[in-house]
Amino acid sequence: MNRGRNPTSVANVFDSPEKIPVRALILVPVGICFLLMLAVLVFISWHFQGPVDPPRFAASTRQPVEVQGEIPKTDRDWLVNPSEGLDSGPIHPGGWASGDRYLHPLFAAVVGMGVLLVLFLRRVIVGLERRMGEQTHLRGEASAGDRRLEERLTATLRSIGDGVINLDPQGRITAMNPVAEALTGWSLEEAAGRDLEQVIIADGAGIRENGGPPGTHPAGVASDQDAWSGDPRVILAKDGTERQVTAQLTPIADRDGNRIGSVLVLTDLSRQLRMREELVRAKTEADEMEEQLEQAIERANRMAVEAEVANMAKSEFLANMSHEIRTPMNGILGMAGLLLDSPLTSEQRKYAEIVRSSGETLLALINDILDFSKIEAGRMELETIDFDLRRVLEDTAELLATRSAEKGLELTSLVHPNVPSGLKGDPGRLRQILVNLIGNAIKFTDHGEITVRAELREAAADRVGIRIGVTDTGVGIPKHRLKAVFSPFVQADGSTTRKYGGTGLGLSISKQLVELMGGVLEVTSEPGRGSTFAFTAWFELQDQPADAGSTGAAPDLGGVRVLVLTPHPASRAFFMTHLESWGCRVEAVDPAAAIVTLLDRAAQDQDPFHVVVLDDSVAAGPLGRSLTDWARRSDSCRPGWVLLKPLVRHTKCPDPDLGPRLPTLSKPIREASLRKCLAQALGLLPLDSPLTASPASSSGPAAQPEPSESPPSPQCSQARLLVAEDNPVNQMVALTFLKKLGYRADVAKDGLEAVSKFQQEPYDLILMDCQMPELDGFEATRRIRSLAPPSRGPDIPIIAMTANAMQGDRLRCLEAGMNDYLSKPVERAKLAALLDQWLNREQAA
Secondary structure, three states: OOOOOOOOOHHHHHHOHHHHHHHHHHHHHHHHHHHHHHHHHHHHHHHOOOEOOHHHHHHHHOOOOOOOOOOOHHHHHHHOOHHHHHHHOOOOOOOOOEOOEOOOHHHHHHHHHHHHHHHHHHHHHHHHHHHHHHHHHHHHHHHHHHHHHHHHHHHHHHHOOOEEEEEOOOOEEEEEOHHHHHHHOOOHHHHOOOEHHHHOEEOOEEHHHHHOOOOOOHHHHHHOOOOEEOOOEEEEOOOOOEEEEEEEEEEEEOOOOOEEEEEEEEEEOHHHHHHHHHHHHHHHHHHHHHHHHHHHHHHHHHHHHHHHHHHHHHHHHHHHHHHHHHHHHHHHHHHHHHHHHOOOOHHHHHHHHHHHHHHHHHHHHHHHHHHHHHHHOOOOOOOOEEEEHHHHHHHHHHHOHHHHHHOOOEEEEEEOOOOOOEEEEOHHHHHHHHHHHHHHHHHOOOOOEEEEEEEEEEEOOOEEEEEEEEEEOOOOOOHHHOHHHHOOOOOOOOOOOOOOOOOOHHHHHHHHHHHHOOOOOEEEEEOOOEEEEEEEEEEEEOOOOOOOOOOOOOOOOOOOEEEEEOOOHHHHHHHHHHHHHOOOEEEEEOOOOOHHHHHHHHHHOOOOOOEEEEEHHHHOOHHHHHHHHHHHHOOOOOOEEEEEEEOOOOOOOOOOOOOOOOOEEEEOOOHHHHHHHHHHHOOOOOOOOOOOOOOHHHOOHHHOOOOOOOOOOHHHHOOEEEEEOOOHHHHHHHHHHHHHHOOEEEEEOOHHHHHHHHHHOOOOEEEEOOOOOOOOHHHHHHHHHOOOHHHOOOOOOEEEEEOOOOOOHHHHHHHOOOOEEEEOOOOHHHHHHHHHHHHHHHHHO
């Protein structure tokens, strides 16, 4: 339909070629009739026309008329009444002048009626054509709606997932959707007009005979029978492919109920069958997987039980191995210590030192293997106790100072002033990590320095994250070996010609301990330029933390001007960091600079240095002599001097003659010692004054004083001790240790003898081995505790002195009723401290 044209316009209707017959049918007859009538009237009027009477015409028209000739009588008589005269005769209505003649009035009437008739007919024709145009427009819209409906129905049929076939009353195909074409293999052009039985073959016969009512003709099914649904059938497509379908026939009737055809719907069952087969296959696979899962779970449970049994066997094996190895190690180290206490020649002493050193190395290896086994078994646990972070780092650095000094290395421990000292955590495991990292740095560094730095990384309300890094100037690690260094039993150099020894367990254990502390151990290194191992560990804050860097009663050093002369950058950084945090004015310079000139300029500017810290390696050289000469001639502005020395000096370095006895600061430097030496150099403290410990440094196990071998008090020396030990060598070691410490002791070779001797003699303390024949130490302790009060069984101190060093052994000893725990090999200083602690407690009680 043309949307640019008004369908109700008359012009449009008449312009349409299909409307010309309508106009002809109406206008042609009317026009012919009108022309005939007009011809008749013209004839009549012409017949009765005559000359005009001038007088009367003039009277009627009020115009003069020129008379030409005489009017005939006959005509005058028809036109004028002679009896009324010239003025009395009327002119015929409707007459008018036409030259010298006139037409009949009826002619004008007929012409007017004709014009009116034409106008009326035109109006009627226009109205009729308008109605015809509207009807044509409505028919066009109805036709377009039919087309749209047909298109919609066609699209609907195409979108239906089943095959749809339209049949006429005779059972011939009139339409098919694409699904039906795909099922039958026939296109609509090929199947149109064909009988259904020619297109669809089911089970070798027609689908209606097989799917519809028995004995029914195909045409009858389509026209006379009711709707039906057939059972699943296998049909053959045009190419011979078999399709399993279900057929449903539905008759179609018009408004009057007459059947005008039917619709056959074919549902493809292949997809459903495939889905059913897939479902069955999936269920089968699920059943198989479930069975396999049950078998896997059963196997996993069995393996878990076997693993637990193996783990228990491994733990038991490790415990036994630990006990069996530590037992002879106790004898080796104990006898080596006793041998070194006896008069020896220099050669004998050297051999004995080698024996003890080798034994300690073997003991450290055993400890590493045991720690690694604990971590692998998931039995490594961290304790949480109060400790002083600064003291732990300084003690660890001092512990390894001898090894670093032997190689000529500078070892510096630097804790940033904003790091809190009072923390809660496991100081023993932290010290173990530091020993491994610093020990490796010393091992792989031949010259230069090693720096331990602690910085505050993150702070929360009740805990802090401390980053601790160990930097060396050693050989470094190749980039491709960085990750391997944390693997157990792996070293950076794994060749058979490797220069450095070790098992490769230290870094692996340290890494896992750091992870237990909530951090990650990382390494950055460059071959030939050293390495940095750093980690962040999380610790809780103590309820009443001490001030960072507190040094007790040392005086305030604010405003003091200090000059530091040392060739080591790490040491200069240490002095700059701490002295500036105390309010001092510091200049830390390389001794290669013009130091004497610097001192003279400071004196001339009336701002002299109050203290000069001098490294002993500098004091032994030319600069030391120059400073001595300067000090002798500068009495008025002579500063205080502090001499910086290594903890162990292997070569004789003469001290500079800078005046009276100088305060000496040992490396690695402790903060408290530095403050005390500065105060002594300024004359604020005497040289022999002790430094009062801060509250933080006196709390926690890490702050306990080193065990000493001072003789026992008179009361303790009178105490009688019982040693329950089955190994003869260890018996000898224990008795000798106790004898040298001033104690009297008896020996029991097993647990039964220990219980028997305790019942016979009133001992004051028992040293109890755990693994003994006849009766072990745990059961022996329980029996002693069960004795009646007069025998002092319930309250006598019993200390476990055992080679059992696995996780939980200490707790097991305490649960058995023992008071304390001492692992083998026994160190005489630790034994002395433990005996003094428990015997003094007994005396006080």
